[in-house]
Amino acid sequence: MNNTFNINRFGLLLRRQWLDFGKVYLGTLVILIGILVVAYWMLMPDIKNISLNIWKSPNLGFRYLLFIFFGFFFTSIIASSYFNNLGKKADTIIELMIPASTFEKFVTGVFYASIVSACSFLLIFYLVDAAFVAYFNGQINHMITLNAELKPAQTMVEEVFQDPKSLNYFKYNMVSPFTVTGIFLLGSIYFKRYNYIKTATTLILFLVLWVTSTIYTMKLVTDGTVWVGNSYWQNERNIMQIFGIASLLITIAFYITVYIRLKEKEV
Numbered sequence: 001m002n003n004t005f006n007i008n009r010f011g012l013l014l015r016r017q018w019l020d021f022g023k024v025y026l027g028t029l030v031i032l033i034g035i036l037v038v039a040y041w042m043l044m045p046d047i048k049n050i051s052l053n054i055w056k057s058p059n060l061g062f063r064y065l066l067f068i069f070f071g072f073f074f075t076s077i078i079a080s081s082y083f084n085n086l087g088k089k090a091d092t093i094i095e096l097m098i099p100a101s102t103f104e105k106f107v108t109g110v111f112y113a114s115i116v117s118a119c120s121f122l123l124i125f126y127l128v129d130a131a132f133v134a135y136f137n138g139q140i141n142h143m144i145t146l147n148a149e150l151k152p153a154q155t156m157v158e159e160v161f162q163d164p165k166s167l168n169y170f171k172y173n174m175v176s177p178f179t180v181t182g183i184f185l186l187g188s189i190y191f192k193r194y195n196y197i198k199t200a201t202t203l204i205l206f207l208v209l210w211v212t213s214t215i216y217t218m219k220l221v222t223d224g225t226v227w228v229g230n231s232y233w234q235n236e237r238n239i240m241q242i243f244g245i246a247s248l249l250i251t252i253a254f255y256i257t258v259y260i261r262l263k264e265k266e267v
Contacts, residue, residue, distance in 0.1 A: 004101055005101065005103055005104055005107075006101070006104070009101075010070070010100070010104045010107065011097070011100070011105060012236065013100045013104055013105065013108050014108055014111070016098070017108050017112065018112075020024055020080050021081075021082060024078070024081045025078060025112070025116070025117070026252075028074065028077055028078060028251055029120060029124065032070065032074050032121070032124060033124055033128065034112065035070065036066070036070065036124070036125065036128045037128060039066055039070075039262050040066075040128060040132045041132075043062045043066075044060075044132055044136060045060070045136075046217070047136075047140060048138045060133075060153055060156075063129060063156045064156070067125060068126075070121075070125075071177065072180060074117065075113075075114075075117050075118060075121065075180050075181050075184075076180050076181070076183075076196070076199075076200070077147060077183045077196065077226070078112075078113055078117040078181070079113040079114070079117070079180070079181040079182075079183075079184035079185045079188065079201060080111060080184040080185075080187060080188050080196040081188065081190055081196075082109050082113045082185060082196055083109060083185060083188040083262070084188045084190045096259055100106070102259070102263045103259070105262060106258065106259045106262055109258075109262075110181075110185075110255065111193055113181050113184075113237050114178050114181040114182075115187075117177075117181065118177040118178070118181070119245055121195065123175075123235045125156075126155070126156075126157060127159075129155050129156050130155050133153045133154065133155050136153050137153055138150040140152070140153075140248045165220030168240060171242070171244075172240040172241065172243060172244035173244070173247075174244075174246060175244065175247045175248050175251055177249055178251050179250060179251040182251050182255050182258065183199065183203060183254055184196070184262050185254075185255075186199075186254055186257055186261065187199025187202070189258065189261045189262060189265065190261060205261070227250055
């Protein structure tokens with residue numbers, strides 16, 4: 001038997017894992033759709049409060065917060081639930097007895113927890129956003145006809161691709177969903193019980209410590225000084241590039257750790 005990778009065995013493993021993982025995934029997806037619909041319904045601007053003398057286009061800025069907030073929770077919950085069977089003795093034996101290599105199990109986990117979850121969230125969010133924008137534009141269509149300055153609302157995708165700054169933020173943060181899933185995949189293997197809570201708590205503590213120490217260090221180094229010379233670190237694009245590269249390296253490190261931890265479980 002090929003202990004590294006076999007395409008036929010990998011296909012069978014994908015189908016087998018879907019029988020267990022699919023229930024959690026579809027259930028979480030349905031809940032996500034319901035919450036998004038309710039959130040949009042509550043936060044969409046009231047048609048009665050639109051002033052033609054003030055508004056040139058509807059303000060739907062709340063969508064970006066929803067995208068980040070629910071994107072994090074959806075991808076983290078999916079990732080955290082994938083390997084949680086390895087924390088239960090009875091289920092661990094069944095998982096370890098699956099006739100597939102460690103690498104195939106790892107790739108399957110990455111496929112479902114990272115690629116499928118991220119793509120499905122983007123699709124669902126876009127469909128909900130497009131549906132509410134279409135409904136909203138239909139309601140203000142008569143106002144647009146009377147006032148040429150009032151522009152119809154755009155989907156978030158249209159706004160992002162028409163704004164170079166937003167597009168840069170999106171481009172340099174594309175790796176973020178995979179970073180989140182890498183962290184929570186590792187947590188689902190490392191912690192035996194309450195893995196989501198423990199992983200989230202550890203992540204929050206780390207972020208607080210990292211941000212606090214970074215701010216303190218920068219203040220300590222730059223306090224009372226004047227920037228002279230190279231303006232590389234004052235360029236926002238350069239900072240975003242460094243952030244993107246660092247996020248990519250951290251993500252790769254987490255996925256390597258997940259594979260090593262999974263291999264240890266097999267032993």
